[in-house]
Amino acid sequence: xxxxxCDINPEMxxxxxxxxxxxxxSERVSLIEGNAEALPFEDRCFDAYTISFGIRxxxxxxxxxxxxxxxxxxxxxxxxxxxxxVQVPVLDRIYDFHSFEIIPRLGxxxxxxxxxxxxxxxxxxxxxxxxxxxxxxxxxGFQNVTYRNLTGGIAAIHSGWKI
Ligand SMILES: C[S@@+](CC[C@H](N)C(=O)[O-])C[C@H]1O[C@@H](n2cnc3c(N)ncnc32)[C@H](O)[C@@H]1O
Numbered sequence: 001x002x003x004x005x006c007d008i009n010p011e012m013x014x015x016x017x018x019x020x021x022x023x024x025x026s027e028r029v030s031l032i033e034g035n036a037e038a039l040p041f042e043d044r045c046f047d048a049y050t051i052s053f054g055i056r057x058x059x060x061x062x063x064x065x066x067x068x069x070x071x072x073x074x075x076x077x078x079x080x081x082x083x084x085x086v087q088v089p090v091l092d093r094i095y096d097f098h099s100f101e102i103i104p105r106l107g108x109x110x111x112x113x114x115x116x117x118x119x120x121x122x123x124x125x126x127x128x129x130x131x132x133x134x135x136x137x138x139x140x141g142f143q144n145v146t147y148r149n150l151t152g153g154i155a156a157i158h159s160g161w162k163i
Contacts, residue, residue, distance in 0.1 A: 004041075006034045007054075037063040044073045052081040056127045065140035069162055078142055078160040083124040084133075088152035095154060099124070130156050 005020075007013050013031045020029045034040040036051065036058050049068045058064045068078050086092040099121040107117030128136060130147050133156075137145045142160030149156050 001028065003029045004046075005029060005031045006036070006039060006041075007031075008033065008035050037067060039067045039071055041071045043070050044076075046071050046076060047073060048077045048079070050079045050081075053083070055080055056082055056123055061128070061136060062140065065137060065142075069141045072162040074162060076162045078137065078158075078162070080133075080137075080158045081155060082133075082158070083127065084149065084153050084156035085129040086153045087130075087149060091152045130158075133158055 005013070005016055007016070010033055013033055017031050020026055020031065032040060036054065037060055049072055051064075051068070055061055055064055072078065086095045103121055104114035104117045108114035111117075127133070130149070130153065134145045134147055137158055137160045140160075141162065143163045145158065145160040147156050147158040
């Protein structure tokens with residue numbers, strides 16, 4: 001089995017390249033610079049497409065989903081891990097407090113800048129919630145779309161198939 005890792009940021013790819021080498025996987029894993037909205041791959045060339053904590057950062061989510069569909073073979077599996085909406089009472093309020101009051105302050109203390117952490121929590125709130133995101137995946141052409149909440153919805157894994 002082989003895998004291709006694609007990221008728009010060459011510095012992130014360099015970190016990934018070192019980790020792949022350290023794990024002894026350089027023969028089987030290639031790393032390619034590219035935009036998830038216009039992937040540098042031919043149509044129908046992958047059996048599976050996974051994206052974790054990435055799709056929230058793309059400018060046009062619908063374009064990234066359409067390109068995921070394009071590069072998958074028939075029978076291909078799409079899996080996406082992303083922050084989502086907490087759906088457990090009480091936990092949602094604790095999570096909000098932690099997100100808006102603790103995380104930016106910790107970022108300020110640890111990294112000297114709370115702004116990126118503020119962006120993180122705001123981008124999580126702006127990202128489509130579980131049901132809406134599932135609809136977007138369906139609209140891109142995927143079928144049998146489901147999702148599974150992790151830790152009450154702090155994150156969710158969405159799954160879809162190109163049939
Ligand atoms: C929060 S990191 C997640 C990295 C990794 N997937 C993980 O789970 O540890 C988000 C990554 O998305 C990449 N990214 C943002 N916009 C992108 C785009 N349009 N196309 C490809 N990668 C993108 C960033 O460069 C960054 O490496």
